[in-house]
Amino acid sequence: MYQENWPDTYFWPYHQTRTMSVIVQPVTEANLLQDPLRFDRHVPPCAIVIFGASGDLSKRKLLPSLYRLFYERRISQSFAVVGSSRTPMSDDQFRDKMKESVSKFLEDAPFDEDVWKSFAQCLFYVAGDMSNPESYEAIREKLDEVEQSHQTAGNVLFYLSTQPSFYAEAVKALGAHNLTKGRGWRRVIIEKPFGHDLQSARKLNEEIHQVLDESNVYRIDHYLGKETVQNILAFRFGNGIFEPLWNRRYVDFIQITAAESIGVEGRGAYYQEAGALRDMIQNHLSQVMATVAMEPPTVFDANNVRDERAKLLRAVRIMKPEEVEKYAVSGQYGPAKVGGQDLLGFRQEPSVDPNAQTDTYAAVTFFIDNWRWAGVPIYIRTGKRMPKRVTDIAIQFHAPPLGLFSQETKSGLREARPNLLVLRIQPEEGISLRFLSKSPGSGMRLRPVSMDFNYGSSFGERSPTAYETLLVDAMTGDPTLYTRQDMVDASWQIVQPILDSWANTKFDFPNYDAGSWGPKASEEMLARQGHVWRIP
Amino acid sequence: MSSTVIFPAQPEQILKGLGKLWTGLGHEEKQQGKPTVLRACAMTLVVATDEDDGGFAASQLIPQLMHGHPCRGIVLAVSKTAEHDVEARVMAQCWKPFGKAQQICCEQIEIVAHPESWPNVGPTLAGLTVADLPVVFWCRHKGALSVHATPEQKAGLQVVLDLSTKVIVDTAGEDPMSAFELVMRLHQNGRAVADLEWARLTFWRQPIAQIFDNPMRTNKFSNFHTVEIEHEGAQPTPMALYAAGWFSGFHKAKVKFRSCQGFCPGLHSIRLISDEETIQFERTGPEIMRLFSTNGRERVYSHSEESLYALLNEELSIVGSDPCFDVAFNRAQELLIGQ
Numbered sequence: 105m106y107q108e109n110w111p112d113t114y115f116w117p118y119h120q121t122r123t124m125s126v127i128v129q130p131v132t133e134a135n136l137l138q139d140p141l142r143f144d145r146h147v148p149p150c151a152i153v154i155f156g157a158s159g160d161l162s163k164r165k166l167l168p169s170l171y172r173l174f175y176e177r178r179i180s181q182s183f184a185v186v187g188s189s190r191t192p193m194s195d196d197q198f199r200d201k202m203k204e205s206v207s208k209f210l211e212d213a214p215f216d217e218d219v220w221k222s223f224a225q226c227l228f229y230v231a232g233d234m235s236n237p238e239s240y241e242a243i244r245e246k247l248d249e250v251e252q253s254h255q256t257a258g259n260v261l262f263y264l265s266t267q268p269s270f271y272a273e274a275v276k277a278l279g280a281h282n283l284t285k286g287r288g289w290r291r292v293i294i295e296k297p298f299g300h301d302l303q304s305a306r307k308l309n310e311e312i313h314q315v316l317d318e319s320n321v322y323r324i325d326h327y328l329g330k331e332t333v334q335n336i337l338a339f340r341f342g343n344g345i346f347e348p349l350w351n352r353r354y355v356d357f358i359q360i361t362a363a364e365s366i367g368v369e370g371r372g373a374y375y376q377e378a379g380a381l382r383d384m385i386q387n388h389l390s391q392v393m394a395t396v397a398m399e400p401p402t403v404f405d406a407n408n409v410r411d412e413r414a415k416l417l418r419a420v421r422i423m424k425p426e427e428v429e430k431y432a433v434s435g436q437y438g439p440a441k442v443g444g445q446d447l448l449g450f451r452q453e454p455s456v457d458p459n460a461q462t463d464t465y466a467a468v469t470f471f472i473d474n475w476r477w478a479g480v481p482i483y484i485r486t487g488k489r490m491p492k493r494v495t496d497i498a499i500q501f502h503a504p505p506l507g508l509f510s511q512e513t514k515s516g517l518r519e520a521r522p523n524l525l526v527l528r529i530q531p532e533e534g535i536s537l538r539f540l541s542k543s544p545g546s547g548m549r550l551r552p553v554s555m556d557f558n559y560g561s562s563f564g565e566r567s568p569t570a571y572e573t574l575l576v577d578a579m580t581g582d583p584t585l586y587t588r589q590d591m592v593d594a595s596w597q598i599v600q601p602i603l604d605s606w607a608n609t610k611f612d613f614p615n616y617d618a619g620s621w622g623p624k625a626s627e628e629m630l631a632r633q634g635h636v637w638r639i640p
Numbered sequence: 641m642s643s644t645v646i647f648p649a650q651p652e653q654i655l656k657g658l659g660k661l662w663t664g665l666g667h668e669e670k671q672q673g674k675p676t677v678l679r680a681c682a683m684t685l686v687v688a689t690d691e692d693d694g695g696f697a698a699s700q701l702i703p704q705l706m707h708g709h710p711c712r713g714i715v716l717a718v719s720k721t722a723e724h725d726v727e728a729r730v731m732a733q734c735w736k737p738f739g740k741a742q743q744i745c746c747e748q749i750e751i752v753a754h755p756e757s758w759p760n761v762g763p764t765l766a767g768l769t770v771a772d773l774p775v776v777f778w779c780r781h782k783g784a785l786s787v788h789a790t791p792e793q794k795a796g797l798q799v800v801l802d803l804s805t806k807v808i809v810d811t812a813g814e815d816p817m818s819a820f821e822l823v824m825r826l827h828q829n830g831r832a833v834a835d836l837e838w839a840r841l842t843f844w845r846q847p848i849a850q851i852f853d854n855p856m857r858t859n860k861f862s863n864f865h866t867v868e869i870e871h872e873g874a875q876p877t878p879m880a881l882y883a884a885g886w887f888s889g890f891h892k893a894k895v896k897f898r899s900c901q902g903f904c905p906g907l908h909s910i911r912l913i914s915d916e917e918t919i920q921f922e923r924t925g926p927e928i929m930r931l932f933s934t935n936g937r938e939r940v941y942s943h944s945e946e947s948l949y950a951l952l953n954e955e956l957s958i959v960g961s962d963p964c965f966d967v968a969f970n971r972a973q974e975l976l977i978g979q
Contacts, residue, residue, distance in 0.1 A: 135858050136890040137849035139964040142842050142954065149854045177846055181931065181939050182854045218928060222940040255854055255937065 147173075147579045149182030150259035150288070151250050153243060155234060155274060156266040157187025157198070161295065163205035166265065169571040171206045172213050174223045178576060182257060184250040188230045188243060198229035211569060226254060234270050240281040247283070258287030261578055264294050272311040279315030293322040293578055296387050297378065298587075301603060302596035309589050318589055322578045327388040328395070328585040329570030329577075332533040332559055336395050336497075337409075339527070339535065346525075347400065349501065351476045356522065357633070358396065358482045359498045360389055361640050362529075363490035367437070367448065367618070368464075372455040380466040381434075381599055381606075384486040390417060390595040391587065393482055396497055396527070397472060406584040410591065417594035419474040428605035430632070435465030435623040437489040438614025447489065447618040461611055464488045467626040468602065469633070481633055485626065489618035494640045495529040509540070509550045521552050524638075533559035649728035649751060651767025657730040658747055665732060665745060683956070684769040685711045686800055688781045690718050699748060703733040704949045706746040709956040712770050713748040718758050718781060718796065725757035726764060758796030765803055774959050777804035778952065785809060785822055801831070808955050810836040811878040812906075819878045820973050834958070837879040838965050839951040843943055844910060845886060847931050848921055862891055863914040870898040870908040870922075878972075879906055885972030886964070887912070895975065905945065 138146055152170070154162055173179045187198050203224065207215040230246050232239025250256055262278060264271055271294055275284075284290045294312075299305025312321055327333055340346060349355070362384055368375045375383065394413040401408035423431055439449035451458045465487030472482065503522040524538040535557045540550040559567075577585055587595075615623040621637065630636055646653050685705070687698050702713035729752075734745040749768060753761050769775050777800050779785055784793040801807060807826050811819035819835075827833045852858050867887045871880035876897045884895045887910075900908040909922035919933045923943075932938040 135849060135852045136861070137845070137852050137887070139842075139845065139849065141958050141962055141964065142839075143846045143849060146850075146853055175942075177850070177941070180853050181847065181850050181937070216942045218940050219942050222938075253937075255856065257854055257856065 144176070144178040145576060145580055147179045147576055148259055149180045149255055149257040150261055150579055151184045151186060151247055151254070151256040152261045152263060152575075152579075153186045153188060153247070154263045154265055155188050155270075156264070157229065158189040158191045158193075158201070159265055161265045162187065163202070164209045165569075165571045166263065166575075167202045168206050168209045168211065169569055169575055171220070171223055172210065172569075173572055173576065174226070175213065175216065175219050178572075179579065182255040184226045184228060184254040184256055186228045186230060186243060186246050186250065188232055188234075188239065190231065190233050192231045193229050195227065195229050199224040199227050202227060234266065234274050234277070237277065237281070240277050240283060244281060244283055247286075251287075256288075259289050260286065260291075262290070262292045264292065268295075268297055268300075272308055275312050275315050284315055284320070289320070289581065290316075291320045291322055291578055291581070292316060293324050293574075293586075295324055297382060298323050298387070298592050299596065300377075300382070302593070302600045305592055305596045309592070313589075319583075321589070322583055323587040323589075323592060324574055325387050325391050325585075325587050326570040326574065327529075328391055328587070329574040330529060331567040331573075332527070332529045333392060333395060334573075334585070335533075335559065336392075336527055337404075340396075341400050341404075352478055352480050354501050355477075355480055356500045356502045357480060357635055358393075359500070359638060360392055360396075360482070360484045360496075361498075361637075362389055362486040362495040363493060363621075363640065364486075364488050365490060365493045367489050368450065368453050368456070370454070372450075372453040375464075376456050376460050376462050379463040380486050380488070381463055381468075381602060385466055385468060385484055386595050386599045387587075389484050389486060390420075390598065391591070392497065392529070393420075393470065393484065394591070396499075397477055397482070399476070404584075406582055409584050410588045414588060414590045414594055416472065416474075417591055417598065419472050419477075420594070420598045421471040421473050422597060423601045425601060425605055428602050431469040431629065432602045432605075433465075433467040433623060433626045433629050434463040434606055434609075434611055435467075435487060435616050435626065436460070436462060436611070436613035437464050437487075437616055437618045440489075440617040440619050442619035449614050449618065450488075451614070461606075461609075461613065463606065465490075465616060465622045465626070466602075467622065467629060468599075469629060470598065481635070483630060483635070483637070485622060485637070487616075487622050490621060491619055492640075493531060496640050497527040497529070498638055498640075499525040499527075500635075501525070509548050528559075535559075645723075646728040646730070647724045647726075649724075649726045649761075649764050651764055654728045654730060654749055654764070654768060657728075658749070661730055661732050661747070662745075665734065681710050681712055681770050681773065683709065683711045683773050683959070684714065684775045685709070685956070686714045686716060686765065686769075686775060686777045686804070688716045688718065688777070688779050688784070688797075688800060690781045690783055691720065692782060693780050699731065699733070699750075701949060701952070702748055703735065703746045705952055705956065708953055710746070711776075711956075712768070713746065714765065714768060715748065715750045716761065716765070716800070717750065717752045718755055718784075718793075719752055720755060722752045722754040722757075724752075724754075726751060726753045726761055728752070728764070753796075755790075755796075756792055758792055759799060761796070762799030762802070765800065769803060774805040775803050776806045776808065776956060776959070777801065778808040780810070787818060787821070801826070804831060806832040806834065806955075806959060808834045808836065808952070812837050812840075814878060816876065816878050816881055816976055820881075820969070820976060823969060824973075832959070832961055834955045834962065834965070835878065835882075835969075836948075836951045836955070837877070838882050838968070839954045840879055840906060840946055841882055841886070842954060843929075843941075843946065844883065844907060844921060847939070847941065848887075848910065848912070848919070851919060851931075851933075860914065860916070863916065864891070864893060864912045864919075865915075866894045866896065866911075866913040868896045868898060868909075868911040868913065870900045870904070870910075872900055872904050872906060872908070874899055877906070881972040881975060882968050883907065883910060884975055885970070886968040888975070889967045889971035 228246055230242045232242055251258055264274055278284050299308050394416045398412040398416040401412045436450050440447050450464050451460055467485035470482045501523040526536045528534050537555045538552050541553045543549040543551050646657050698715040729750045731748050732745045783789055784797040823833055823835055852861055869880050869883050871877050880897060888895050909920055912919045917934050921931045924930045927944045929941040929943045
């Protein structure tokens with residue numbers, strides 16, 4: 105390949121000597137070759153240990169995301185993945201299995217055989233039971249090995265993608281086997297659900313903190329990794345014109361909707377224990393609410409942003425037991441025929457108790473007791489088997505104080521429709537503002553029009569998936585989009601009275617048809633405030 | 641979809657033509673029961689071309705660029721065969737992103753100017769740039785960039801430069817001395833200048849920089865005393881000089897250039913040599929690159945020649961100054977001039 109006496113070797117420019125020296129700046133320990141304007145974020149060398157490596161999350165999300173990051177050269181070359189689960193497999197068998205998954209679940213990206221070969225050299229596997237101490241020793245040996253072979257600098261990111269009941273045990277075992285200490289940093293990503301209720305979440309936190317400092321705990325909420333959720337911060341705090349309106353003086357109410365058209369899709373056993381309130385509102389949607397309603401941080405860094413999110417969640421009024429019926433609605437879908445297809449009710453789904461009291465729909469009215477939001481209801485709803493899959497946030501502003509253009513109709517005076525700002529999270533990510541415009545022609549007849557910004561089509565490029573974003577964040581030590589202990593605690597506090605009340609209530613389920621927008625009681629909850637749910 | 645020729649090419653007439661085009665598109669979409677067209681704008685992109693630029697299809701490239709950089713595209717074609725002194729045509733190109741119902745449309749203005757009339761297009765262009773947004777000028781008119789440019793070409797180039805916040809050129813295949821003189825000349829009055837040869841280097845630079853993310857290597861950065869660059873052609877290309885400028889701009893390294901034998905477009909390899917280790921990043925096949933060190937680690941990259949789209953996409957993402965380029969350019973210039 106390279107020849108020391110290359111015949112055409114010459115020295116530039118037009119110089120007699122064979123080499124030239126260049127005057128230099130002093131070398132510091134920072135990597136001077138980095139070019140943040142053009143290169144992706146600097147990701148340090150590290151090994152990632154995935155517990156539950158043969159599970160669905162690893163196959164569908166984690167490995168495809170890591171491959172994609174590797175393909176785009178967004179992770180360090182000194183990088184290795186150590187998968188671990190009970191299934192006995194060799195490194196090569198694990199690689200083959202992951203190759204199959206990555207090529208199948210890779211989103212909007214090509215699968216390249218040559219790049220895969222290079223990526224596969226970074227994949228290793230350790231079979232073992234998480235309750236068996238030998239498994240951790242085997243992992244430690246493998247980490248020592250890859251630290252040498254792949255120069256991972258002793259940095260390790262542990263990813264707990266296992267049954268939630270193993271979280272505490274796994275963290276304790278990592279500590280007991282000295283895996284949480286080493287030459288480099290050690291961080292642990294913990295998947296949701298983080299606890300089953302307030303008490304269990306606190307207990308889990310305590311157990312984790314016996315081993316790990318909070319700064320090394322990364323509780324993942326993939327909603328926060330979505331581009332459009334991050335865009336809420338850009339929209340609010342990168343522009344000067346919206347924030348002055350973002351308060352009780354101008355906002356009438358806020359609606360957050362996260363609807364799914366699918367049912368439990370084989371997750372009946374899990375879902376039966378979780379329910380919509382725990383599965384969506386306690387984590388994802390309360391974090392979205394915090395993002396929409398929080399105060400501007402003074403500095404855009406992890407602690408300041410998370411301080412503001414936590415502060416907002418702590419300001420949410422905790423319901424008294426007698427208020428739950430007024431401010432929260434539980435629902436469960438029954439069977440229905442949609443588009444000529446018979447859909448099962450929740451109780452008819454496989455592995456579901458035929459008398460299950462599980463909420464497949466939950467709607468809650470929250471109030472935030474601070475100066476900005478006092479008296480402004482924030483309605484959150486989520487449900488399965490709704491007419492379509494959509495997640496959005498609608499901010500309805502007060503109507504103009506004087507109805508100058510209100511119209512007389514046969515049924516009486518029709519109020520002009522107030523302005524509505526909709527932040528769409530999925531599937532058509534974007535922002536739209538509804539305002540009134542004069543209809544063409546004589547007379548002052550007004551009609552609502554929508555001014556639309558579509559994120560995907562305005563920027564037609566592929567956005568990183570939430571897991572790509574969050575994995576890079578964890579590797580670079582940026583926890584801004586991860587939930588902190590106090591945020592988790594606060595979000596459990598706001599739903600706990602509802603969970604307690606519902607646990608002691610026998611509901612007359614099912615109370616909404618598959619393919620509808622939820623139970624009637626939900627409409628009534630808003631009607632009491634003089635509001636209606638919008639149809640997203 | 642395009643309109644007929646607009647002459648005289650006055651901004652108001654052109655904008656009126658553009659307005660008609662959008663109204664027509666909206667009407668067409670409505671009749672077909674499709675969602676209405678969308679347009680967004682982040683900048684004005686002016687592309688100047690000449691008759692020798694035959695293979696370049698601006699009308700195809702600009703819509704591609706719109707995906708990441710919504711803009712008003714203005715193609716300024718300087719041609720002796722122009723029917724009028726200055727004439728214009730407006731067009732829109734629409735496409736539907738994969739899996740989306742709503743289509744995106746991009747607007748484009750083509751101005752054809754006779755070489756003698758090029759200096760007169762200033763007022764036309766000034767009336768067409770999108771208000772309050774950056775104007776990026778990609779100059780593909782080789783004649784105007786040359787030191788032998790005619791007075792008309794110089795004046796024509798200047799009217800576009802006067803409107804621009806950033807100018808993009810491509811020095812590939814150019815003599816380094818005149819290429820660097822050009823970059824220096826354009827880099828005036830705080831205007832940002834970009835060279836696509838530098839953007840071509842990103843693929844090389846990033847993996848090399850990543851190697852030094854490892855603290856073990858960061859601390860040994862100064863031990864890499866020699867950088868060897870193997871390039872196409874008998875003399876180092878601007879790209880090879882940029883690579884040398886980038887690496888040696890920060891630390892005391894000897895720079896050696898080698899001429900590559902056989903097929904090796906652009907760069908063939910970059911070798912960083914210390915007493916303990918040699919790191920080599922080389923092109924091992926038309927679409928394969930290999931990064932390896934003498935300590936045994938190896939990584940393979942899939943890489944084809946950067947398309948114009950990829951290069952422009954990168955450059956349009958940087959509207960302000962580019963400090964890393966400035967450092968590399970200054971050092972590359974020193975390497976060239978100091979000898």
